[in-house]
Amino acid sequence: MTTPRRALIVVDVQQEYFDGPLQIQYPPRDDALANIVTALDAATSAGIPVAVVQHTYPDGTPVFAEGTAGWQLHPAIVEAAPTSAEYVRKQFGSVFAGTEVAAWLAGHDVDTITIVGFMANNCDIATAVEAEGLGLTSEILSDATGAIHLANEAGTVSAEALHQTLMVLLQSNFAAVATTADWRAALDSGSALPKSNLVSSAVEGRAALV
8 A cells, every 4th residue: 555645734723722712622722732742743753744834804893803813823732843834824625715725735745634633513514525626535533623512402412422423424525533542553554544435324324323
């Protein structure tokens, strides 16, 4: 099997997710942050290209307004990112929408993106879905991302249930899901992460739950 040509995409690890209304609830945000830093260190050591993405809205918006405290990258990310990191600002969920990320990846001959950061229930899944259409393989590190509690007209779901559901969904089609430790082992061995498919996941789901 060909060794994946990876890039690490660090999505929106900003103070809004630690101190604002979008506080990550599961996994514990400090644990997720530590795993993101671990992934950054591993990528830097392996010479893997790194993109650090920052969600940015205009002045006056309730979250991610440029220049506000919540908009700032977490200091741990600023410290851990390599000097060669590509810094990207975005306004939409996917890191590809309205940015040059796809061109940057092509310039580095990348065929596989590893997604870490926030949130699993918004920007991470949007990025993995759009990557499929761009012909890229996606990986997502389950313990280096996070979700929030949600409630609206459609119902209520806890962050833990939402996170677990999204990881199963992603593994069924859009991304290989792994822990940071398993990803580091894959880096060391030059191997791809295992991913299921929709048919196999449906068959296994029916056997387990019907």
